[in-house]
Every structure is written in C-alpha cells, then in structure tokens.
Amino acid sequence: MPLKKGDKEVKVEMEFVKNRLIGLHIRMANRxxxxxxxxEREKIRxxxxxxxxxxxxxxxxxxxxxxIKMEKISREIK
Known part of the structure; x- marks a missing residue:
C-alpha cells in the first residue's frame, strides 16, 4: 500500500495471520x-x-x- 504526502512516499506491507494484523513494514518508495x-513513521503505524x-x-x-472506491484520507490519528 503506497502512502504519499508532499515529497515523501512510502510503501507499507501488512502481515496478517488468520485475519489478524501481526506486523507491518514501512519502506521508502524509491531512493x-x-x-x-x-x-512520521509512528503516525503511519x-x-x-x-x-x-x-x-x-x-x-x-x-x-x-x-x-472499489478510492478514498483520499485527510484526517489524522492522534
């Protein structure tokens, strides 16, 4: 799942086991x-x-x- 804000872009890989999220990996989209x-990493998590x-x-x-309907999310998690 790519996420982009301003000049920053990351890819988030979600790892599920038996329909339960057990981990996620955040990587830069490119060099x-x-x-x-x-x-910023914590906000994404x-x-x-x-x-x-x-x-x-x-x-x-x-x-x-x-x-599926694409959705732009502008709300933030606190």
Missing part, C-alpha cells in the same frame, strides 16, 4: 524520496493499526474483482 522522521479492518477489506474486495 529519491526523502526519509521519514521517527514521528498508528494510522494503519487503527484502520487495518477497512484497509484489509478493500484489498480483499480488489482481489475478488469487486469495484
């Missing part, structure tokens, strides 16, 4: 992208953990060939 600060159900459901719908 030209500026690195994340520790605070909180966001993904908070919305894991919706993210997983959209992925499953996509894999099943269902039309």
């Amino acid at each position: 030209k992208t500026k690195k994340l600060t520790p605070a 909180k966001f993904v953990w908070t919305y894991q159900g919706e993210i997983k459901q959209k992925w499953e719908d996509f894999r099943a060939g269902k039309a």
Whole structure:
C-alpha cells in the first residue's frame, strides 16, 4: 500500500495471520524520496493499526474483482 504526502512516499506491507494484523513494514518508495522522521513513521503505524479492518477489506474486495472506491484520507490519528 503506497502512502504519499508532499515529497515523501512510502510503501507499507501488512502481515496478517488468520485475519489478524501481526506486523507491518514501512519502506521508502524509491531512493529519491526523502526519509521519514521517527514521528512520521509512528503516525503511519498508528494510522494503519487503527484502520487495518477497512484497509484489509478493500484489498480483499480488489482481489475478488469487486469495484472499489478510492478514498483520499485527510484526517489524522492522534
């Protein structure tokens, strides 16, 4: 799942076991992208953990060939 904000872009890999999120890996999208600060990494982690159900459901719908609505998320996790 790619995430982009300003001049920073990362890829987030989510690891599930028996429908339960057990880990995630955050990587820079490419070498030209500026690195994340520790605070930015933590924001991404909180966001993904908070919305894991919706993210997983959209992925499953996509894999099943269902039309999915792309959604721009502008709210922040505190």
